[in-house]
């Protein structure tokens with residue numbers, strides 16, 4: 073993709089983000105209940121104090137001015153103060169992002185490592201016993217609810233067998249200096265192999281829970297794309313050239329089959345980066361997803377607002393990444 | 408024919424099980440190609456031309472299979488060859504080009520990759536990446552692609568139809584095959600480009616002395632480029648012989664029909680008469696002569712099985728009404 077096309081795509085993001093901001097803003101503005109009441113709760117604030125606070129938050133302004141103010145603040149990453157934490161929303165969210173990124177990357181790597189080979193093998197052995205087995209397994213994988221699988225995994229591997237911790241990211245005893253916020257990286261940077269293993273043990277179950285579901289999806293996409301690719305004329309011609317079976321399958325067919333697979337993987341990554349609320353909640357994983365769940369239950373609107381915007385931006389950006397990958401794999405398309 | 412032919416096909420039968428029944432795509436085909444010779448294979452679409460030569464290279468995919476017959480290359484039976492021996496043959500001694508270069512070339516790889524991998528597979532070039540690249544440039548130049556160095560890094564979709572066909576021919580001749588099977592090399596091309604590609608194929612053959620099979624549904628294409636011609640219909644060869652002789656005095660009614668259905672430059676006043684009817688259902692061909700339902704000359708006896716009979720002078724026909 074050339075720089076001009078890329079700039080064009082980025083410019084296209086502006087109206088999208090504007091629309092999402094409008095939705096997020098009205099979601100808040102139209103929600104019954106006064107945010108000031110929510111913030112102050114049952115405290116014994118005088119009407120004057122409440123009015124001062126309303127003015128402070130700009131709630132006395134006309135709607136369009138409030139929206140402009142919201143936009144201006146959002147552009148600067150200002151989302152106000154978290155009711156619950158009494159700290160800037162941006163800080164609270166930023167704190168949770170590395171945990172979600174770590175979980176997402178681990179799950180996605182696992183999914184690619186399992187899903188793609190599974191899909192390729194199933195396609196090559198189409199209708200054989202391996203393919204049938206894989207079809208059933210991946211169907212289960214994509215249709216099984218994440219929380220159910222997660223709870224099952226906790227019951228078996230953590231509670232009964234005691235192999236993995238039940239919740240959290242790392243034991244309390246481990247002190248890890250902040251570098252990236254991703255503990256697998258930070259522990260290695262700090263040269264603490266024990267803490268690394270500890271972090272890995274915490275990550276194992278949630279990453280597997282998310283990763284297996286994704287692997288099932290990627291395997292299905294890869295399988296059908298491979299079957300399609302293997303039917304093409306260019307495969308017959310590659311055979312007529314005397315190429316080895318391995319080269320035909322792993323280069324000629326797979327490079328074409330990876331186009332849909334990578335696209336789906338990138339979009340799914342975008343979804344996951346928004347934080348998987350269910351899996352993060354089940355495993356007590358202190359990421360974005362769990363933060364949002366908590367925020368919703370405590371009516372912590374600024375957090376919800378900021379998180380929804382962040383989801384949207386991430387999702388749209390990852391779609392852009394998917395498009396870029398798509399053009400890299402598919403020379404016929406030049407954006 | 409004096410010496411043993413380069414390629415000899417006897418009694419080839421290739422079938423595909425389908426929902427409609429067993430399709431006998433190729434049903435008892437006999438063909439010979441001598442070294443250095445050009446054999447034209449003509450017939451309407453669906454007559455079994457492609458499947459015949461895919462069978463030769465072992466490219467028929469399951470559930471399709473070669474049910475009977477013998478395929479000899481250079482005297483050696485290659486019909487049941489193990490996979491790696493077959494692989495050495497494909498693209499090595501026997502090369503093939505396909506009808507549509509746009510779908511036959513992999514869209515995801517550069518032309519360089521697709522040429523070089525063929526050279527690598529057959530270890531035809533001594534030396535490393537640079538030598539392979541030089542050979543690829545040389546091949547592109549040989550098939551008449553201008554500015555080959557800079558085009559090497561391009562993808563198939565960046566070439567015109569004619570240039571793509573040339574790229575495919577370059578790949579096919581990369582390992583100096585002794586037999587080149589060109590499956591409808593002009594069908595996907597503009598009329599103006601067709602002659603250029605045919606001339607290129609003729610030049611490649613003249614240069615290397617390789618044998619060639621030129622598949623086409625157009626007798627005209629075959630007439631000007633082939634020593635001998637085989638006419639196929641319904642999975643069978645219905646007539647074969649020296650090209651001139653077959654065109655000047657066709658013996659099989661189907662060959663006559665093919666000739667009448669195309670403009671005759673020597674007799675432009677003659678009307679073009681298409682062959683009526685449709686090719687038979689491949690899953691349930693008529694008993695006896697397959698052409699009978701469409702044959703203007705059909706009569707009693709045509710519903711009995713009929714074999715390809717030798718008519719002398721290198722000619723043969725599959726018709727009960729043709730006297731030897």
Ligand SMILES: Nc1ncnc2c1ncn2[C@@H]1O[C@H](COP(=O)(O)OP(=O)(O)O)[C@@H](O)[C@H]1O
Nearest residue numbers: 423430432451452453454455456457458459689
């Ligand atoms: N994979 C296949 N499955 C079923 N039938 C096939 C298959 N490939 C070819 N055929 C049938 O074999 C017959 C001959 O096909 P083909 O050799 O491609 O014809 P031609 O090259 O002369 O146009 C056709 O009737 C076609 O339908």
Ligand SMILES: [Mg+2]
Nearest residue numbers: 456457458591
């Ligand atoms: Mg064909």
